[in-house]
Amino acid sequence: MCLAVPLKIVEMDGLDAVGERDGVRRSMRLDFIKEPRLGDYVIVHAGFAIEKVDGAQAEEDQALARELEEEIRKLYV
Secondary structure, eight states: OOOOEEEEEEEEETTEEEEEETTEEEEEEOTTOSSOOTTOEEEEETTEEEEEEOHHHHHHHHHHHHHHHHHHHHHTO
16 A cells, blocks of 8 residues: 655755655655645655645645554554
């Protein structure tokens, strides 16, 4: 199963970029994003930003992901 996650663009060098969520950074490509900017939130799948997402929606998605991660941790501790 694949999962696309929202990341905030924190570094850019042409179409190469770094996205961040909760201090975790991932390299990504911006080939599919029109006019990407530092601070934009994007949905990333398989190393490619595939869609811009509203900042409020990204924050909500990230909060839900944190809750899910915490519940999963409880199952394995």
